[in-house]
Amino acid sequence: MSTEYLSFHHLSKTFQKDPVLKDISATLERGHILGFLGPSGAGKTTTIKILTGQLRPSSGEAYVLGKHCQDIDESIYEQIGIVTDESGVYERLSVYDNLKYFARLLNVPLSNIPTLLNRIGLYEHRKKAAAKLSKGQTQRLILARAILHRPRVLFLDEPTSGLDPATSMEIHKMLLELKDAGMAIFLTTHNMEEAAKLCDNVALLNEGIIVEYGNPKDICLRHNIHKRYRVRLHDGSIHELAQSEESARAIANWLAQDQIETIHSCEPTLETVFLSATGRSLS
Numbered sequence: 365m366s367t368e369y370l371s372f373h374h375l376s377k378t379f380q381k382d383p384v385l386k387d388i389s390a391t392l393e394r395g396h397i398l399g400f401l402g403p404s405g406a407g408k409t410t411t412i413k414i415l416t417g418q419l420r421p422s423s424g425e426a427y428v429l430g431k432h433c434q435d436i437d438e439s440i441y442e443q444i445g446i447v448t449d450e451s452g453v454y455e456r457l458s459v460y461d462n463l464k465y466f467a468r469l470l471n472v473p474l475s476n477i478p479t480l481l482n483r484i485g486l487y488e489h490r491k492k493a494a495a496k497l498s499k500g501q502t503q504r505l506i507l508a509r510a511i512l513h514r515p516r517v518l519f520l521d522e523p524t525s526g527l528d529p530a531t532s533m534e535i536h537k538m539l540l541e542l543k544d545a546g547m548a549i550f551l552t553t554h555n556m557e558e559a560a561k562l563c564d565n566v567a568l569l570n571e572g573i574i575v576e577y578g579n580p581k582d583i584c585l586r587h588n589i590h591k592r593y594r595v596r597l598h599d600g601s602i603h604e605l606a607q608s609e610e611s612a613r614a615i616a617n618w619l620a621q622d623q624i625e626t627i628h629s630c631e632p633t634l635e636t637v638f639l640s641a642t643g644r645s646l647s
């Protein structure tokens with residue numbers, strides 16, 4: 365059985381006369397996370413909508429679990445989970461009753477709910493009305509709903525947008541556990557640190573074009589043209605050195621005199637790669 369759970373080839377989308385996606389291609393394997401990274405308006409949500417059958421592409425092909433995205437039906441919806449801004453929860457229902465409602469819809473045993481509530485850190489809030497949850501708790505409830513039926517592919521549109529760092533970290537931990545369990549995760553984000561930490565591959569999207577695609581570390585190393593090192597000495601001074609014989613001699617001298625506190629190579633980050641590829645910032 366193929367481990368390629370999602371793929372799209374030469375996808376384009378034009379709204380009226382406005383081209384929003386321009387010939388983009390990528391793939392996502394079982395147990396991998398693919399990050400779509402780009403500034404506001406780059407076309408990230410449009411891509412998710414096409415991949416989940418909510419929008420038709422103007423041209424190109426997309427497949428989810430082997431099915432053409434224009435033929436997505438219930439059999440595929442049972443195997444995918446979607447978290448977007450519009451993933452509403454029933455505000456007047458309790459946390460538990462929200463999950464119970466969706467468990468019934470999705471034919472999921474109710475006995476799965478307590479374990480999921482524990483895992484997502486909402487067990488103690490299970491009787492609280494969804495309207496009374498904090499933003500982070502609501503986001504966790506939406507995520508719980510999306511993974512209730514253990515989908516094989518999970519789509520997440522800005523899963524940690526507006527959340528505090530602690531809640532974001534909890535969500536990251538959960539996503540890595542889901543990935544380890546074999547789920548394929550497609551996520552969009554503005555946050556390059558999030559992408560670098562979570563994603564096996566990223567696509568840097570700018571004005572509908574993928575300007576870089578691949579493993580985040582490989583991308584940064586590929587752009588490490590001006591190899592530089594940052595050395596901090598015990599006296600507190602910091603020296604940034606280009607790779608050269610002269611720098612090698614200076615470092616060797618400091619080493620011999622036991623003066624070096626730390627030494628780091630200075631590869632570019634995804635943010636700086638994006639900036640140099642597009643002339644604009646991700647945030």
Ligand SMILES: Nc1ncnc2c1ncn2[C@@H]1O[C@H](COP(=O)(O)OP(=O)(O)OP(=O)(O)O)[C@@H](O)[C@H]1O
Binds near residue numbers: 384402404409
């Ligand atoms: N239904 C639509 N009709 C016309 N234009 C649209 C429609 N949906 C999106 N757009 C336009 O397509 C462009 C890309 O929108 P999209 O929502 O995909 O961006 P995004 O990268 O997800 O941005 P953000 O990070 O702000 O959510 C925007 O210029 C938007 O105005």
